[in-house]
Amino acid sequence: MKSLDDLKRIRDAAQNKVQMRGKNDGTRILVGMATCGISAGARPVMNKFVEKIAEYNLDKITVTPVGCIGECAIEPIVEVLQGEDRTTYCRVTVEGVERIVNEHIIGGKVVLDYVIGKYRL
Amino acid sequence: MNELSLHILDICQNSIKANADLIEIIITEDTINNIYKIDIIDNGSGMDKKTLSEVADPFFTTRATRNVGLGISLFKMAAEMTDGSLEITSTINEGTKVSTIFQYNHIDRAPLGDIEDTLTILILNENMIDIYYKHIYNNKIYIFDTKEIRKILDGIPFTNYDVIMWIKNNIKEGIINIHKEESI
Numbered sequence: 001m002k003s004l005d006d007l008k009r010i011r012d013a014a015q016n017k018v019q020m021r022g023k024n025d026g027t028r029i030l031v032g033m034a035t036c037g038i039s040a041g042a043r044p045v046m047n048k049f050v051e052k053i054a055e056y057n058l059d060k061i062t063v064t065p066v067g068c069i070g071e072c073a074i075e076p077i078v079e080v081l082q083g084e085d086r087t088t089y090c091r092v093t094v095e096g097v098e099r100i101v102n103e104h105i106i107g108g109k110v111v112l113d114y115v116i117g118k119y120r121l
Numbered sequence: 122m123n124e125l126s127l128h129i130l131d132i133c134q135n136s137i138k139a140n141a142d143l144i145e146i147i148i149t150e151d152t153i154n155n156i157y158k159i160d161i162i163d164n165g166s167g168m169d170k171k172t173l174s175e176v177a178d179p180f181f182t183t184r185a186t187r188n189v190g191l192g193i194s195l196f197k198m199a200a201e202m203t204d205g206s207l208e209i210t211s212t213i214n215e216g217t218k219v220s221t222i223f224q225y226n227h228i229d230r231a232p233l234g235d236i237e238d239t240l241t242i243l244i245l246n247e248n249m250i251d252i253y254y255k256h257i258y259n260n261k262i263y264i265f266d267t268k269e270i271r272k273i274l275d276g277i278p279f280t281n282y283d284v285i286m287w288i289k290n291n292i293k294e295g296i297i298n299i300h301k302e303e304s305i
Contacts, residue, residue, distance in 0.1 A: 007273055007287050014277045014284075033242065035192045038131050039122050047238050050245070054282035062280060065242050067134070070186030 026060030027105060028081040033065035036072035041093070045076045048097040061105065074119050080104060089114040124234025125159065125223075128196045132161050132219055133243055135192060137250060138183075139165025141216065144243065145253040148233070150225065152259060157205075157223040157230060164216040173211050196221060203227035237292040240265070244279050244288065254292070261299040265292055 031037070031046040042065075049063045071077060074090040078100065087110050089100060099111050112118070122128055129146060136144050141163035149158040168176070175181040177197055182190030196219075197207040203224040211217040223230045236254075243252055244267060254265040267279070270288070277284065 004273060007270070007284070010281070010283045010287055011274050011277050014281050015275075033130070034134060035131050035190075035195070038127050039195075043127060043130060043235075043238055043242060046242055046245075050241065050282065050285055054286055057282075063245060064247050065134075065245060067138075068184070068186055072187060 026062070029061065029063045029105075030066045030079040030081065031063065032068055032075055032077040034068035034072075036068055037075045037077065040075035040091075042076040044094050045078065045092050045097055048094045049078075049101070052097065052101040056101070056106070058105070071116075074116070077116075088116040090116045090119055122195060122199070123231055125199070125231050126234040126236040126239040128192075128199060129159065129161065129236070130239040130242060131192045132196060133163075133239075136161070136163035136165050136217070137243075137246055137248055139163065139167070139217065140248075141165030141250060142248070143251045143253065145255070146240075147255045148236075148257065150256075150258045152225055155225045157225045159219075159221045159223075161219045162216065163218075167213040167215055167217055168211040169213055173209060176209060177207070193219075199223075199231060202229040205230075236296065237289045240292055241285055241289055245285070256296055256299065258299045263295040263299045265295065 029049055031042055031049070033042050033046065046063060046065060053061050053063065069077065071090065076090070076092045078089045078092045080087045080089070080100065087104070089096070089111070092100070092114055096111070096114050100114065103109050103111050122131070133144055133146070143164045145160070145162040147160040147162070149156070151158070176193050179189055179191055179194040182188060184190070193207070193209070200207045200221045200223055204227065205221065205223040207219065207221045209217065209219050240252060240254060243250065251267045252265070253267070256263045274284065279285065
């Protein structure tokens with residue numbers, strides 16, 4: 001059982017880390033999590049993002065579930081917001097998440113195979 | 122949706138839309154009476170009688186980006202497939218309760234699935250809602266309460282990924298534990 005003592009240890013470690021974080025700096029990842037997104041597989045996609053970010057210890061990145069933007073046929077939709085730049089990915093799979101994290105978020109290069117322009121122009 | 126926990130995630134999004142800041146999810150597995158029950162209770166804005174009578178209609182939705190709303194309809198169908206039922210009660214400004222009953226051993230009763238993934242996604246929501254999760258298996262109970270976790274965390278946000286991973290494992294192990302056969 002993951003005990004409360006473990007949680008306290010995590011808390012203490014986090015308190016010792018100096019964190020300077022504004023609400024809007026860094027990268028934001030938005031995952032569509034309405035009925036359409038969920039049934040298309042948005043939950044494992046979002047979880048993969050969380051796991052990858054924890055694994056790589058990436059700071060200043062937030063993953064947030066959001067609603068539906070009306071393109072239900074091409075869910076799961078993921079938006080990556082970096083400053084003024086907004087990239088919309090669609091039909092994202094768990095494998096796609098690995099590529100988006102490695103190539104886009106770490107590597108800085110948009111993963112063209114999943115961008116919305118491939119499906120909607 | 123092939124897991125009950127996906128339906129739960131979907132229904133809870135309605136609660137978040139209704140500005141709830143506390144969602145209670147209570148799962149009751151009663152193998153003796155062959156009942157699998159899911160209650161989702163929020164303290165959101167609630168609905169009036171007219172809206173309440175329309176929510177199970179797939180062509181009813183409050184949103185503007187599309188004109189269908191399948192969340193409740195799909196959950197209802199999942200329950201009715203097992204000779205169960207879905208019932209919603211709501212009071213304006215007090216909140217809404219969605220009660221679903223399944224037949225426990227019915228072949229069409231979907232498994233709960235990865236409820237820990239559902240709960241962590243709810244916790245990561247921007248609106249900072251509190252989640253009270255109670256899972257009852259016959260006489261054994263597991264409870265997960267973000268209010269208690271918040272107290273221990275003492276200002277460290279839930280978005281800390283070590284915290285999220287701890288929460289996930291805690292829920293997973295907690296549910297496995299209540300399902301263990303009692304060893305003598």
